[in-house]
Amino acid sequence: MLKQGSNCWRIEPAVKASVVIDAQDYFRFARDAMLNARRRIMLVGWDFDARIALVDNDADEGPAQLGEFITWLADRNPELEFYLLRWDVGALKSLGRGSTALTVLNWMRRKGIHTRLDRHHPVGSSHHQKIVVIDDCFAFCGGIDMTGDRWDTRAHRDHDPGRRQPNGKPYQPWHDATTALQGPVAAALAELCRARWQRAGGKPIAPLDLACDYWPADLPVQFTDVDVAIARSVPEMPDQTPVREIEQLYVDQIAGAKHFIYAESQYFASRRVAEAIARRMEEPDGPEIVLINPETSDGWLQAVAMDSARARLFEAIRRRDPRGRFRIYHPYTAGGAPIYVHAKILIVDHCTVRVGSSNMNNRSMRLDTECDVVVDAAQPANAGVGDEIAALRNGLIAEHLGVAVETIAENIVKTGSIIATIEALRGHGKTLRPYRTPDLEAVEAWLADNEVLDPEGPGEMFESPARRGLFRNLWERVRN
Secondary structure (H helix, E strand, C coil), X not given: CCCECCCECEEEEEEEEEEEECHHHHHHHHHHHHHCCCCEEEEEECCECCCCECCCCCCCCCCCEHHHHHHHHHHHCCCCEEEEEEEHHHHHHHHHCCCHHHHHHHHHCCCCEEEEEECCCCCCCCECCCEXXXXXXXXXXXXXXXXXXXXXXXXXXXXXCCCECCCCCEXXXXXXXXXXXXXXXXXHHHHHHHHHHHHCCCCCCCCCCCCCCCCCCCXXXXXXXXXXXXXXXECCECCECCEEHHHHHHHHHHHHCCCEEEEECCCECCHHHHHHHHHHHCCCCCCEEEEECCCCCCCHHHHHHHHHHHHXXXXXXXXXXXXXXXXXXXXXXXXXXXXXXXXXXXXXXXXXXXEECXXXXXXXHHHCEEEEEEEECCCHHHCCCHHHHHHXXXXXXXXXXCCCHHHHHHHHHXXXXXXXXXXXHCCCCXXXXXXXXXXXXXXXXXXXXXXXXXXXXXXHCCCCHHHCCCCHHHHHHHHC
C-alpha cells in the first residue's frame, strides 16, 4: 500500500503514537507536552487564536490562554525558542480579535519568539497543515487548529458551557481529530516545518538531536514502536515541484480495501476520490464505504461549492452502486443539533488508519498544502496493530451513535457490515442520519460541475470552465 515517492514522502519509526479525538483532549495534551519543551516549539497552522483557553482557568502551572501561555513559557525558559508560522490570508481574520494584536506585538518584543506569515502559495491557495513539533522529538499532526470554535468533548453535549468563543458567544458542536507522535517521525515532521519556514522567508533553522519523553501522562498509548508514513500535498509553483502524495494515497487506499472503509471528512467534492469509489461500487464483491460528513459546509460560500459538488458526486456514484454499499451519514447531538465534522480520518479494514489535514475535496489534493500521517499494518514493524485500528473505528462509530463501543463491535461481527450496524443502531437522540440529495438550483449545479470554487490546482484558477468540471472525464470518454 505505502510507496515512498508515490503515495507518501517518508516512513519513519514512532516510539509511541495515538489518535486524539476532539479538541478538549488535544488542547490539554498539547499544553502538557509544551510544558516539557527545552529548546524549541514549532507551531504551523492554518489559523491561530491567541485568546483561546487550552485548559480550564484553574490550570496548575501557567496561564490557560494560548497567547499568554506562550509568553509565559518564553519568560520561564530563556533557551526556549518559538517558531509560529501561519497562512498569510487567514491571518487577516485575526485583526479584529480583541487583544490579539497586542499579544503579537508582545511576542515580537521577545527574542525567543519568531513569527511569520506564509505567503508562499499560489493565488487562491491556503496553507492548511496543522502541526506542532516540540524539540524535534514529539509532535502533533492532524486536523485541529489552535483557534476558536474548535473546543468540544467527545460527548458533544447540547449547550455545553465550554463551547464558547473568547467573547462568550456559543458555537455549534464540533468533531475533530489529530495524532500524537514521539520518535523519529516527529523529527521528519520537524524537517517539513523547517523547510516551510525557510520557503516563507525565514532564516534556516538547525535540526535538534534531543532524547525526550514528552508523552502526556493522561494520553493512552495506542501504538508502540510502529512505522508511520507521512503524505503531503504541495501545489505547483514556478520555484516548486508539485507533490500529490495525498491524492495518490486516497486512490490507492480505496482500491486496496477488501471489506470496509470508514472515513470522516469536512467535504466530499473530489472528482478523483469519487471516481475511485465508483469503480469499487461496480465490483460484485467490493467493500462497504461509509463517509461521515457535516450536514452542510461551514459558511454560505463553502455550502454553495462543496455541498452542491457532494450532491452531484453522490448521485453519480449511486447510479453505479446497485448494491447500496456507499453511504454518507451526518452526526447529531442528543437534542437534534447537527455536529460539524472537521475531522479528516480514513480507516481501511483492520489494516490502515490515516489522520491529517486533507479533506476529500480538490483543494486538498493539488492546491493547498496538506499533511497526513498513516499507520499501516502491512509494514513489517506494525504486525498486530489491526485490533487497535478496529477499536479506533468502532469507538468513532460509537461516539456518533451514542452507544457503547462493545455494542458496535458485537454488531459488526454479527452482521459483517458497518452499514447494517449503523442502520440497526441509529435512531432518536445522539445519532447518525443518512444523507439525502437536495434539489440543486441551476446556479449551484453549474458551480459544482465547473469546480469554480474548488479548483484542482493552480492552473485551474484561471482556466475556462469549459475545460474543467466534475464530470469532464465522462465527457472526454463520450467524445472519444
